Amino acid sequence: MGRLILPDEGAIYLDANCFIYSVEHIEPYCTLLQPIWQRGGIVTSELTLLEVLVKPFQAGDESLQATYRELLDTAEVERLPLTTEVLEQAARLRATTGIKTPDAIHAASSLIRNAALFLSNDKGFQKIPALSFAYMQDLLP
Numbered sequence: 001m002g003r004l005i006l007p008d009e010g011a012i013y014l015d016a017n018c019f020i021y022s023v024e025h026i027e028p029y030c031t032l033l034q035p036i037w038q039r040g041g042i043v044t045s046e047l048t049l050l051e052v053l054v055k056p057f058q059a060g061d062e063s064l065q066a067t068y069r070e071l072l073d074t075a076e077v078e079r080l081p082l083t084t085e086v087l088e089q090a091a092r093l094r095a096t097t098g099i100k101t102p103d104a105i106h107a108a109s110s111l112i113r114n115a116a117l118f119l120s121n122d123k124g125f126q127k128i129p130a131l132s133f134a135y136m137q138d139l140l141p
Helices: 016-023 029-039 047-059 062-072 084-097 101-113 123-127
Strands: 012-014 042-045 077-080 117-120 133-135
Touching (some): 012 016, 016 029, 016 047, 042 047, 042 101, 047 062, 062 077, 084 101, 101 117, 101 123
Parallel strands (some): 012 117, 042 077
């Protein structure tokens, strides 16, 4: 196990699961993410909105839907658009690593944005050597 060392500069890319942990107060990850929210410089793909809204839509939880929308629309979070460049880079990543489409979009977005750190609890991102990836489970004490 390690510990989370935040970069002094640069954006920190959060996968959708990080938003779920923070908003729904899922421990121990919520606590692990607090220093990132305090530091700022958070980026994610527009795809994150789709991913975080699935369960609140299934549950009919309009309050939780609104919470996610508000968080993703704040100045604290830069949402990266799904551009042709992102989609083509994601296709390359899928072709070379076999990762799933949503993961490829997240990774491509992070790489194009030159994020200093990519944080997720999905080990599949380890297949992308160019990604400055940290696996959340490995960061727990």
